Amino acid sequence: MGITERKERERAEMRRRIVDVAIKMFVEDGYEKVSIRNIADKIEYSPATIYLYYKDKDELLYDVQHEAFATLSEEFAKHINHKEPFKRLEQLAFAYVQFARDHPELYDLMFIIKAPMNVEHDEEKWKNGDPAYDALYNLVSECIEKKLIRFKDPTVATLSVWAFAHGFISLDLRCRFKVAGLTGEEINKVVDQSIKEYLHIIKV
Amino acid sequence: MGITERKERERAEMRRRIVDVAIKMFVEDGYEKVSIRNIADKIEYSPATIYLYYKDKDELLYDVQHEAFATLSEEFAKHINHKEPFKRLEQLAFAYVQFARDHPELYDLMFIIKAPMNVEHDEEKWKNGDPAYDALYNLVSECIEKKLIRFKDPTVATLSVWAFAHGFISLDLRCRFKVAGLTGEEINKVVDQSIKEYLHIIKV
DNA sequence: TTTGGAAAATAAACAGTGTTCAGTATATTT
DNA sequence: AAATATACTGAACACTGTTTATTTTCCAAA
Known part of the structure; x- marks a missing residue:
């Protein structure tokens, strides 16, 4: 039956x-x-x-978002392979930026637009972002434990690295860097250099 | 006549x-x-x-955005008054964050949503953001000249500080920090602490 | 002061959106 | 084969930004 x-x-x-x-x-x-x-x-x-x-468009977008996070995880798995934890953090950061450049519309859905976040507003967690967040959190925690980065609180460290990369990506995606009077190629260079410098100054 | x-x-x-x-x-x-x-x-x-x-909604939103930037400039003028340039940079950073918390919908229009950026897509600059960007750029440049921060390129420094703050604000505004399992108050604390730590590590 | 023409405002429509609901067609159970 | 449950859809509702034909308002010259 x-x-x-x-x-x-x-x-x-x-x-x-x-x-x-x-x-x-x-x-x-x-x-x-x-x-x-x-x-x-x-x-x-x-x-x-x-x-x-x-039930509604948001619920569908939530599933689409889930799929998008699966692709991000694949990219992480593909590019994060170094022995040293800090090097892996560098790999993660640039894989994240590269993902945003390769799939701007997916990045939008995952991190910028409001829509699919209304779904589980019941005080619950945001399950879609979990694997990617955990990957970063665990890596950052390992770096803190081995005293490779100038951070004490793993949450502060994780959110800082994330916010730094996201800040650049989202301002770029929304054309706000027009204010600096840079071309697309120049922006990419400045972003890459800025992230490199940031990773350098947080390195112990 | x-x-x-x-x-x-x-x-x-x-x-x-x-x-x-x-x-x-x-x-x-x-x-x-x-x-x-x-x-x-x-x-x-x-x-x-x-x-x-x-001519269309975007053109109207562009004027609204202009108005919103005027309010931000007022906040800057109100809170940035310290003698030391680096202290002024700290004041600017926290005035920026406070503005976003006080006027989330305006922040949205200024930095997150796509809409009003389609207006002057004629390769021109983005005039609305100019005063605020210049305020940050000039201040950062002064800090670099007086060797107060670990940056050489003023554009890299300006965009880094901006992106760092914007990253936190926009991820928070779009509820992405739900993934970290923090309450609203906890997020505010982590954001404040992160920005404080960032300003500390870029300080020479 | 009346009249003609320009300027300003609008009603109505177009094409699109997310969503709901009454009704039809299909599949399963009795 | 009849009754019931499931799957699907056409049409509508209440919106959206935007355009066009029409009407109203204004003002200057006859």
Whole structure:
């Protein structure tokens, strides 16, 4: 009597189909051009059908965000391999920046736009960001323990490194560096140099 | 025969009225709830009338952004008064953070949302941000000249300080620190401490 | 003071959005 | 085969930014 299981499986498959199309459209057309109607068109279902699988757009975006974090984790796994913890911290920082440059629309969804954060506002944690945060937190903690960086509190250290990188990325993504009168290539150079310098001055 | 002048003055007054109402609604109700129709309602004109004074919503938001930067400059003028340049840099940093906490919706418009940056995309500069950027740039430059901070390039230094503060503010405003499992008050403390520590380690 | 033309304001519409709901089609159970 | 439960959709609701044709208001010359 596996019909309940099959129904459940079919439901999961439909959700996958929706998320897959959604993330693909995000990457290709950008956040602003992805509507429920567009997604429905592409999977060849009525817009109302999407609401049978997702309570609202935010809930769908939350799953898309989850997928985006999986890609970030893959990038981390690919580029963080050095023996020394501090070197791994450098690798993580530049992998993070590179991810943002390669997938600006995903970065948007993960760290800048408001939308998918309204989902689990029940005082709970934000589960999507967990693996990436833990990767940074554990690495920073190891660096503190081995006295490789000038920090005492691992949370302060983790948030500082994160905020520093995110500050550059998000200001760049939102064109605020126009105020400095730099070209795109110049900005990239300044960002890279700034992060290098930051990692240097926090190094013990 | 000052009728042309009067017409021009009336036009300017109307634009002022629109911007004043818009910024007030922004602060009170938040960016997402402010529509052209809402603004039109409040100034008791038809929505179409707004388009006689502003080409589109972005152009209006650009003027609102200008107003918001004026408020930031006022805050800077109010809180930056120390003799020593480095102390002034500290004052600037915390005035910036305090502004973001006091006016989150304005901060959004100034530094986070995409909208008003599409206006002068003609390769030009971003004039709205100029005064605030210059204030930071000049102060940082003075600190470098007097060898008070560990930086050589004033642009790298300016963008680093800005990005560091902005990173914290924007991640907080977008609830991304939920991943760290901290309460609102705890986050504020970590942010303050992090900025203090950052200013300490860049101090020569 | 009336009239003609310019300027200002608007009602209504267009094309789009997220979302809901009544009704239809399909699948499963009795 | 009939009854029931599930899956799906067309159409609507209440919005959004924006445009256009129309009306109202203003002002200067006849």
